Amino acid sequence: MASPPWLQNLSRAFRAHRMGRVGWYLEANRERLRVVSAELPPRPGEPPEAVSTRRAITLQTPPGPATSAAALAEACGVFDAVMAGQWSWPDPEAIPAADDPGHLSHAALERLTDQLRARLVGEQMGESTWQRTWRPYLAKLAAAAGERRWADDAALLGACLRNWEPNSRARQMAYDRARRLWKEGGWPWPEELQPLRGNGKAAADPRGVRAFTDEEIAGLREAILRSKLTPADLVAWDCLICFGLRPKELQALELRQYEGALVLVAVVGRNKRSSKGSGGARTVVAVPPAGWPRDCFDLLGRWREHGLPVGLLAARSPGQKLTQQLRRLQLPDELTAYGTRHAFALRLGVELGLSVREAAEMMGHSPAVHLSTYGRRLDAPKLQDKLAALVKARSQA
Incomplete structure (x- = not known):
């Protein structure tokens, strides 16, 4: 099959640059351009004395008439470097620079992801956290890079980010993970993507926590x-309801009566560590919903008889398993296992009138977080009552 006119013109220009030196060719191979010559040095691992009549290096510039000028410049650069004895085969494990079109390939992003994992796991997070909250987002980005050739960083990143709902927590996490990956590669981040991260407050429930x-x-x-x-x-559910526990805290829990009274207390033995700080073990007094008996339907006796589900105690994410139960029980989709903890916090503050500091201590976090x-x-x-009282006083004045 005859070469297309643009490739014939490119070959002629490349031949003119070589000034008659033979044994060098340009060819299109599987939608890529290659420079072919026996004068290319041996590949890494190939014996220096090895004789070859044909070695080829694939150019980063894509083929086509619109890119012929860039392809000619790249091919001439290879020829000149070989003639000067300064050319070497690129390291297949190296992370390409931002101006290298190959930096958006699936292989390059996978290598960069492995490099980022090595930097973060063990220093800033555990392997399970990486697999749960980092790897899925970066794997989706690398997969998108392998689907087609992307014009630039913004095109690839924008298409990938749109896989998640606008203003969602997942979209924001995908944006932040990708930006950290770009920082690891030393690549400039396209600032025009900032609106795609969204604003979590825009999607927040106006009533606050659910x-x-x-x-x-x-x-x-x-x-x-x-x-x-x-x-x-x-x-397990009654413990969450009455003590406002995090689901993970079920895995180190002891129930007892408070000084012989019918009031129950839970001794939480699991420490909570996060980027916002850490909290130690604590004792929580049961605060059941209004109308419940003080013994919470004999919760202590049932805990001693039945214990907690073995599968839940062994689960990596008890909250996820409990929320899946809510879906199977056909409760409203916006409710999660943490909804019982939120309800406990509101009982402390709205029904019992505890201060922010007191309620935060019971819940095992800081007043600022509370x-x-x-x-x-x-x-x-409080604000509504205050305004109603002021309006009433003004009308009576």
Whole structure:
């Protein structure tokens, strides 16, 4: 098959640059351009004395009439470097520079991801955290890079980020993970992508956190009793409801009576560590929903008899398993296992009137975290009552 006119013109220009030196060719191979010559040095691992009549180096410039000038410059650069004895085969494991079109290939992004993992795992996070909250986003980005040849960084990143809902937490995490990867490669980040990260506050529930209501808690318990879940599962949910625990805290928990009274307490033995700080073991007094008996339907006796589900205690993410139970029980989609913890916080602040500092201590986090998470729900009733009183006083004046 005859070469296309643009390749014939490119070959003539390359021959003119060589000034008559023979044994060098340009050819198109599988939608890529290659420089072919026996004068290319031996590849890494190839014996220096090896004789070859044909070695080829694939150019980074894609073929076509629109890119002929760039392809000619790259091919001439290879020829000149070989003639000067300064050319070497590129390192296949090296991370390409940002101006190298190959930096957007699937292989390059996978190597960069491995490099980032080696830097973060063991120093800033564990392997399970990497696999759960980093690897899926970066793997999707590398897969997108392998689907086609992308014009530039912004085109690849923008197409990948649009796989997640705007203003969603997942979109924001994908954006942040990709930006950290680009920093690892030393590549400039396309600032025009900033709007794609979105604003989590735009999608936030205007009521603040989504907590279980007392009616929804009653519905949850009834649904569990009707389902195939075990008595141990109900014990786990009642512990979350009455003590405001994080699901993970079920894995190091002891229940007891408070100084012989009917009031229950939970001794939480698991330490919580995060970027916001750490919290040690604590003792939490049971605060069940209104209308519950003080013994929380004999929770202590049921805990001693049935314990907690073995699968839940062994799970890497108990919260995920519990939220899956909510979906199977057909509770509202916006409710998660953390909704019982949110409800507990509101009972402390709205119903019992505990201060932010007191409630935060019971829940095992700082007052700042408590205020940022629950401030909107805690302040709204007080603000509404205050405004109603002021309006009433003004009308009576």
